[in-house]
Amino acid sequence: MSSHDRMIKPLGQRETVLRMQEVDKTFNGGVVALRRLSLDVNQGDFISLLGPSGCGKSTALRLIAGLMSPTLGRITWEGGQGQDDLGVVFQEPTLMPWATVARNVHLPFRLRGQSYAAVKDRIEEALSLVGLEKFSNSYPRELSGGMKMRVSIARALVTNPRVILMDEPFAALDEITRQKLNDDLLSLKAKTGATVVFVTHSVFESVFLSDRILVMAARPGRIIKEIIVDAPYPRGIEWRTAPEYSAIARETSDTLHGALAPGETH
Numbered sequence: 001m002s003s004h005d006r007m008i009k010p011l012g013q014r015e016t017v018l019r020m021q022e023v024d025k026t027f028n029g030g031v032v033a034l035r036r037l038s039l040d041v042n043q044g045d046f047i048s049l050l051g052p053s054g055c056g057k058s059t060a061l062r063l064i065a066g067l068m069s070p071t072l073g074r075i076t077w078e079g080g081q082g083q084d085d086l087g088v089v090f091q092e093p094t095l096m097p098w099a100t101v102a103r104n105v106h107l108p109f110r111l112r113g114q115s116y117a118a119v120k121d122r123i124e125e126a127l128s129l130v131g132l133e134k135f136s137n138s139y140p141r142e143l144s145g146g147m148k149m150r151v152s153i154a155r156a157l158v159t160n161p162r163v164i165l166m167d168e169p170f171a172a173l174d175e176i177t178r179q180k181l182n183d184d185l186l187s188l189k190a191k192t193g194a195t196v197v198f199v200t201h202s203v204f205e206s207v208f209l210s211d212r213i214l215v216m217a218a219r220p221g222r223i224i225k226e227i228i229v230d231a232p233y234p235r236g237i238e239w240r241t242a243p244e245y246s247a248i249a250r251e252t253s254d255t256l257h258g259a260l261a262p263g264e265t266h
């Protein structure tokens with residue numbers, strides 16, 4: 001998880017990790033979840049997929065994760081090693097209640113046949129990155145919602161994956177915890193150089209976190225605009241209160257509302 005081998009280059013100079021070309025996903029019954037989705041994910045990007053319910057955000061993540069195949073189009077990982085080298089965080093922390101925090105974080109290694117003893121240091125490092133080094137022997141029931149989500153994040157990044165997929169990870173948390181985890185996620189990203197694809201309904205969350213926001217619309221699910229957020233990391237309270245932040249949030253919100261059918265809300 002060394003930060004040094006993952007320095008983040010400026011936007012426009014990053015190597016492509018994953019390429020989605022003209023991807024369609026139609027479900028049985030004819031629901032067009034995605035139409036002609038084209039997207040390059042580059043090393044070090046923080047991409048948010050932002051859009052109303054049903055615009056295909058989760059479908060896009062599941063296609064990237066290889067949990068389903070596109071109906072049309074191509075998904076290509078540059079340099080091989082794609083779906084096997086991912087970290088995933090869902091809205092629910094999905095921890096094993098019978099296992100300690102450290103054993104939960106061990107899971108991705110265990111699935112690869114690596115013993116706890118062999119990767120103990122990496123588990124400790126991941127727990128320390130999310131501020132839970134003192135809780136490695138605790139059980140999930142002893143933790144708050146925010147702490148459980150930190151465990152889930154530690155589990156996603158412990159193997160130092162090429163891409164981390166996050167599907168509305170903070171939607172179920174209260175606002176204060178959510179902002180704190182947003183702050184922590186960015187400092188974590190700065191330390192690890194992780195490449196993140198993040199699904200959210202929240203304009204403010206997407207502007208705070210991302211350097212690329214892909215605004216999506218539904219029926220059929222598609223990208224309608226890419227908004228670049230060219231503000232330097234690390235970002236904190238100064239960014240949340242900056243005039244540029246408000247201006248980009250306004251632009252993003254207008255784009256999102258412009259995409260909704262009359263009478264629709266989100």
Ligand SMILES: Nc1ncnc2c1ncn2[C@@H]1O[C@H](COP(=O)(O)OP(=O)(O)OP(=O)(O)O)[C@@H](O)[C@H]1O
Pocket residue numbers: 027028031032033051052053054055056057058059060221
């Ligand atoms: N397995 C499935 N079978 C049939 N239709 C599906 C399936 N999964 C998703 N859909 C449909 O595809 C569309 C896109 O769904 P998806 O869950 O990707 O949207 P989303 O943008 O993530 O929505 P939300 O924000 O509510 O999670 C929706 O109309 C949904 O009902």
